[in-house]
Amino acid sequence: MKIFNIFFFVAFATIGFLGRVYSDPLVELTAFAPGAQIDNYKLSSIHEGAGINYFFLYNSSNGQVLNYNETGQQLWANLSSYIYTVGVIYNVLYLSVVSTADKITFASNGTLLLNGTSDGFYGCKNVNDPYNYSSQSYEVTHISQDEKPLSTDCIPFTIVGNLTTSNVTSSHGSGW
Numbered sequence: 001m002k003i004f005n006i007f008f009f010v011a012f013a014t015i016g017f018l019g020r021v022y023s024d025p026l027v028e029l030t031a032f033a034p035g036a037q038i039d040n041y042k043l044s045s046i047h048e049g050a051g052i053n054y055f056f057l058y059n060s061s062n063g064q065v066l067n068y069n070e071t072g073q074q075l076w077a078n079l080s081s082y083i084y085t086v087g088v089i090y091n092v093l094y095l096s097v098v099s100t101a102d103k104i105t106f107a108s109n110g111t112l113l114l115n116g117t118s119d120g121f122y123g124c125k126n127v128n129d130p131y132n133y134s135s136q137s138y139e140v141t142h143i144s145q146d147e148k149p150l151s152t153d154c155i156p157f158t159i160v161g162n163l164t165t166s167n168v169t170s171s172h173g174s175g176w
Contacts, residue, residue, distance in 0.1 A: 024067040024068055024069050024070075024076075025070075025163055026067060026068075026163065026165065027065070027067070027068045027075065027161045027163060028042065028062070028063045028065050028066070028162045029042070029043040029112065029159050029161055030159070030160050031043065031057050031123065031157040031158075031159065031160075032111075032157060033123075033156065033157035033158070036155050036157065037155065038057050038123045038155050039157075041057035041059050041060075041138070042058050042059075042061075042062060042063025042064075043055050043056070043057060043063050043064065043093075043140060043159065044063050044064040045064055045094065045095045046131075046133060048094070048133075049130055051084075051096055051097035052094055052095075052096045052097075052098075053079070053084065053095040053096070054092055054129060054133070054139060055086075055092075055093045055095070055140035056134070056137040056138060056139050056140065057123045057137065057139075057140060058137065064077070065077075066086065068104075068106075068161070073103040073105055074086065074103075074104060075104050077095055079095070082097050084096055084097055085099045085100075086102075086104060087100030087102040088102055088114065091141050091142055091143055092127075092129075092140070092142075093140040093142055102114060102115055103115050103116070106161050109160075110160045110161050110162065111158055111159070111160055111161075112159040112160065112161050114142060118158050119145070120143050120145070121140065121141070122140075122141045122143055122149050122155060122156050122157070123138030123140060123141075123154065123155045124138060124139050124141050124150050124153060124154040124155075125137075125138055125151060125153040125154075127139050127141065127151050134151075138155070140159075
């Protein structure tokens with residue numbers, strides 16, 4: 001009887017977790033930098049190491065679609081059967097199987113807030129990333145007020161989250 005009860009507990013706990021996970025809203029991230037080259041570029045991550053994807057800015061109509069867990073204040077994606085969460089380590093915005101204590105929320109206009117602020121995001125080229133993707137594309141970095149940008153070719157911007165349903169994206173800030 002104990003095995004039977006344990007089975008049902010595990011089964012219902014799993015169903016509850018999956019129901020919550022797969023009901024998280026989908027979000028696409030866009031750079032907001034009026035007048036700058038990177039304005040309206042989409043954020044998408046690319047493999048840079050074992051269990052680590054760095055975010056870059058792309059002049060594309062579609063960016064990477066992420067899940068948003070409002071309760072846990074995390075953006076996440078299921079990549080290759082692993083849960084990757086968004087965070088900042090060594091000034092780089094990334095998706096990783098290693099979680100950080102970073103909290104992600106959205107203002108009422110859709111602006112992404114990292115640990116309570118929208119400040120400090122830069123698109124930077126030539127930042128010495130592992131596969132040298134930043135020689136061609138702007139890498140998404142996050143710099144605190146007392147730090148310098150990672151290269152001399154950096155453009156400040158704000159990240160805006162757009163609620164999506166599959167591949168259809170709403171306009172800046174819609175739905176928040």
